Amino acid sequence: MSIIDAAASVFCREGFAGANIDLIAAEAGVSRQTIYNHHRDKEKLFTAVVRDLTERCNAGIFATFASFPDQPRDLEGDLIGFAVRMNQNCICNRDGRFLRKLIQTEGERYPELFGEWRDQGPGRTWPALAARFARLAHAGHLAVDDPDVAARQFLALANAELQTTFMLGGMPSEDEVLQSATHGVRTFLRAFGKRRSAAAVEKQLASA
Amino acid sequence: MSIIDAAASVFCREGFAGANIDLIAAEAGVSRQTIYNHHRDKEKLFTAVVRDLTERCNAGIFATFASFPDQPRDLEGDLIGFAVRMNQNCICNRDGRFLRKLIQTEGERYPELFGEWRDQGPGRTWPALAARFARLAHAGHLAVDDPDVAARQFLALANAELQTTFMLGGMPSEDEVLQSATHGVRTFLRAFGKRRSAAAVEKQLASA
DNA sequence: ACAAATTTAGACAGTCTTGTCTAATTCGTC
DNA sequence: GACGAATTAGACAAGACTGTCTAAATTTGT
Structure with a gap:
């Protein structure tokens, strides 16, 4: 190693x-x-570790973005698959868990280092994901007003059921990841999906 | 102190x-x-701190639950207000930030202590919140199939835009909290809200 | 095979921290 | 004011860790 x-x-x-x-x-x-x-010393070693992890995680995230369903065949299934890949390859994997923990535990001690992470990490990945959702909306697959908000909420929903596990530094099982992603994407599409017209919604509600 | x-x-x-x-x-x-x-020693002191914080945070959370809009007059506004109170009084305040950080940093080192937290904290508060949403749904204000999932997603959405700040241990401004809660609740209601006629609402309120 | 560069083991000083001990001081209560 | 309990300051031993140093061993390139 x-x-x-x-x-x-x-x-x-x-x-x-x-x-x-x-x-x-x-x-x-x-x-x-x-x-x-x-x-040179312990602190230099630490900053080298954080920079390395940031770089590797970013690479993983952008690699996963390449599999975003720009032309979805089955929107729900495709988005669930994307959310699962995002979690498994970027957030729950070794690098993702390590980086998250280091940010949480030492973030306040190295403001400039983690400012750098903020710019290179979320600062670049969130807008990139938002752009994907904007494109999906423009192509008529989603009804999204603010793509940045939608992107953040998409990830928040996909991880909603993994929060406690993340807090304790644990690694969720494949099944937990799938469950959380499935529930999250379903709610996301109930909010932003375009399939049903307002009239259809009224009708369904009436029959319920 | x-x-x-x-x-x-x-x-x-x-x-x-x-x-x-x-x-x-x-x-x-x-x-x-x-x-x-x-x-007795440093470790005993540490466990006493975590137990104390867990207790105080729980008290705050259940106190805030008392202000849950069981009979909402303006569902969106009421839920936003609830989400903001939840964040300000339980999650972003001193105790909440401290407890979260201690769980994140030392959770793996004291499995039994944080197992206790898990049971006393999320294990009691999530179902309590889910019960509130179940009641709202039963009263016809929401279309929720799984109240437990809805409760987790409600909190995830309300905090969606505060994640980065939380990661770095920071304290979001009042405005950030309001923004995140507003966007989160709007999405939540797009997914689970029942679009009901004003007349129907009036009727139900009258009968309640 | 040889020379230069890198790596290794171990010792070392200096600093820091925990937890204990003691003797003096302060506090609460009658 | 007096007496017992709690608190304080400071010294202390024992151990851990960082970062440096040295001399030997190993690897690398030619």
Whole structure:
């Protein structure tokens, strides 16, 4: 395991203050001195870890965006699939869990570092996702007024049932991810889906 | 400031490993020995802090539930008001931010302690909120199939635009909270609201 | 095979922290 | 005011960690 990977693992488990350079060295299979050779000190090592994780997570997110259903065949199923991939490949995977935890635990201690993350991460991914939803709306598949709001709400809904697990740093099962995504996308489409006319809605409500 | 409050503040800022008993003592305005008299050691102090925060947050949440719009006059406005109160009094306030951060940073280190939190916190508050939505649905104000899912999604939507701020441990402004709640509730009602004639509402209100 | 660069193990000083101990001081209550 | 309980300041031992240093071993490139 590389130094950065080992450091990410230990910083995550123990926090910055609790992390032990000897433990990182042992986990990386190198001597302590080698770590000090590559990274001047503990703090430099930490910032290198965060930058690396941000970069890798971003790459994963944009790779997943490539599978966004721009021309949906089955809108609900396609969006559920996208939400599941997003969760599995970007949010619940090793890098995603590590980065989230480091931001949560040490974010306040390194304002400029995590400001950088904010600009490079959410600052770039949210608008990119919003653009996808805007395109879907423009193509007549959705009734979305504010694509930025819709994008944030889409992710919030897709993760709604995983919040407690995320809080405790756990890894949700595949089934939990699918459940949450399914419920989330259904609600999203009840709000923004275009299939049913107002009249049809009235009719359905009347029969209910 | 009480020992527990000072300890909560320092544990939050520095993490468990980084927290310094001398600093807690200074912040609490007592001597170190007094802390050791009241709480056997650092770990006991930490668990006391988490239990105290859980209790106080729960009290706040159930107090806020009392203002849930069971007989809404203006459903959208009432739900927005409820979401804002929930955020301001339970999630964004001092206790809420502290508890969330401690769970995020140290949750994995104390499985039984945070299992207890899970049972006492989300385990009691989610069903209580779900029951409110079930009652709203039963009274004909909402079209909700699964109240548990609706309750989780309601909170997820209300907080959708505060996620990044929460991640970094920040405190959203009143305006941000209002914005997020407004957008969230509007989407929630687009998904679960019943578009009912004014006459029908009047009728139901009269009969209630 | 050789030379340069890198890595390694271990020792080391300096600093910090926890938890204990003691003796003096303050507080609460009668 | 007096007496017991609680609090305080400070010293202290024991242990942990960071970052440096040195000399030996290993890898790398040619």
